[in-house]
Amino acid sequence: MYIGGVEVMKGNITPGNIAEFIVYLNMLAFPVISLGWVTSLIQRAAASQKRINEFLHEEPEIISPKAVDHKLAGKIEFRNVSFNYPDTGITALKNVSFTANPGEMVAIIGRTGSGKSTIANLAMRMYDTTGGEILIDDLPLTKLNLDNYRSQIGFVPQEVFLFSDIISHNIAFSADVLDMPRVEQAAKDAAVYNNIMELEKGFETLIGERGVTLSGGQKQRVSIARAIVKHPQVLVFDDCLSAVDTRTEEEILSNLGRIMQGKTSVIISHRISTIKNADNILVLDNGEIVEQGTHSQLMELKGPYFELYEKQLLEEEEQA
Ligand SMILES: Nc1ncnc2c1ncn2[C@@H]1O[C@H](COP(=O)(O)OP(=O)(O)OP(=O)(O)O)[C@@H](O)[C@H]1O
Ligand SMILES: [Mg+2]
Numbered sequence: 001m002y003i004g005g006v007e008v009m010k011g012n013i014t015p016g017n018i019a020e021f022i023v024y025l026n027m028l029a030f031p032v033i034s035l036g037w038v039t040s041l042i043q044r045a046a047a048s049q050k051r052i053n054e055f056l057h058e059e060p061e062i063i064s065p066k067a068v069d070h071k072l073a074g075k076i077e078f079r080n081v082s083f084n085y086p087d088t089g090i091t092a093l094k095n096v097s098f099t100a101n102p103g104e105m106v107a108i109i110g111r112t113g114s115g116k117s118t119i120a121n122l123a124m125r126m127y128d129t130t131g132g133e134i135l136i137d138d139l140p141l142t143k144l145n146l147d148n149y150r151s152q153i154g155f156v157p158q159e160v161f162l163f164s165d166i167i168s169h170n171i172a173f174s175a176d177v178l179d180m181p182r183v184e185q186a187a188k189d190a191a192v193y194n195n196i197m198e199l200e201k202g203f204e205t206l207i208g209e210r211g212v213t214l215s216g217g218q219k220q221r222v223s224i225a226r227a228i229v230k231h232p233q234v235l236v237f238d239d240c241l242s243a244v245d246t247r248t249e250e251e252i253l254s255n256l257g258r259i260m261q262g263k264t265s266v267i268i269s270h271r272i273s274t275i276k277n278a279d280n281i282l283v284l285d286n287g288e289i290v291e292q293g294t295h296s297q298l299m300e301l302k303g304p305y306f307e308l309y310e311k312q313l314l315e316e317e318e319q320a
Pocket of ligand 1: 087090091092112117
């Protein structure tokens with residue numbers, strides 16, 4: 001008998017050579033199955049590569065100018081800034097002007113959708129303004145080298161993002177070398193150190209999809225530790241204390257007061273308790289600054305800030 005031109009069995013058909021035939025058949029089956037398997041792998045890889053190429057060839061809208069590195073002093077100025085989101089055309093900010101000087105804590109408060117995160121995104125140059133100008137140390141933000149600028153800012157976005165990696169790598173992810181004492185200090189300042197030490201493997205604990213799931217508040221605090229570990233000249237917190245209880249929040253804020261001496265912080269929050277010690281509070285409504293000043297100045301105005309304060313006080317009393 002011949003298979004593919006090769007004589008595999010000679011002579012008469014006997015039980016012995018039937019068994020031999022089946023062995024040969026089995027030997028033939030595996031390569032055929034793997035051929036199908038490899039073909040499907042190749043097709044999947046080709047589809048993935050196509051998508052990866054699309055991503056790699058994407059032209060960024062924000063282009064960093066070829067500028068020399070600038071060491072931040074930390075002055076942030078918004079001058080009549082307006083902004084429309086390009087994809088929806090929604091006007092998120094209208095004529096926003098304020099200044100944050102080194103050593104100051106500027107807070108932004110306002111109802112949901114009022115444009116708070118948009119201010120943070122523009123300050124990080126995730127988008128360029130559609131009107132007005134942002135000045136950093138009196139230089140237009142668009143003239144600064146983007147990587148160098150962002151590397152000097154500690155930014156905690158509203159949507160916390162953690163990698164599927166161990167906690168210490170998540171905190172020190174922007175550093176080239178892992179400096180454990182520094183990572184531990186950042187975790188202590190972000191009031192998450194004790195939570196981490198309670199885990200079986202401490203800072204070596206794997207988190208994310210393949211590891212331990214942290215609570216919302218713990219994630220926020222790991223993210224805060226990541227922002228402060230690099231001792232930034234400017235800190236931008238986008239509502240990142242929302243899932244933290246008020247006592248822990250006070251602890252973090254008092255640590256920040258120490259760390260951020262002489263540096264600039266921009267703190268966005270829904271809660272007045274978070275921001276009442278700020279040097280300047282911007283009250284945002286529908287993309288506009290409707291009031292600005294210190295807590296006591298705003299309380300005297302008896303405007304939107306005062307109303308918000310009364311409302312939150314009532315809510316706290318109801319919960320107590
Ligand atoms: N990526 C985006 N694309 C299009 N429109 C957006 C985008 N992000 C926000 N917006 C719109 O811009 C406006 C301001 O949104 P923003 O996120 O700045 O509000 P916010 O004050 O941070 O709200 P919250 O307190 O809920 O975080 C909203 O009307 C929102 O729908
Ligand atoms: Mg927001």
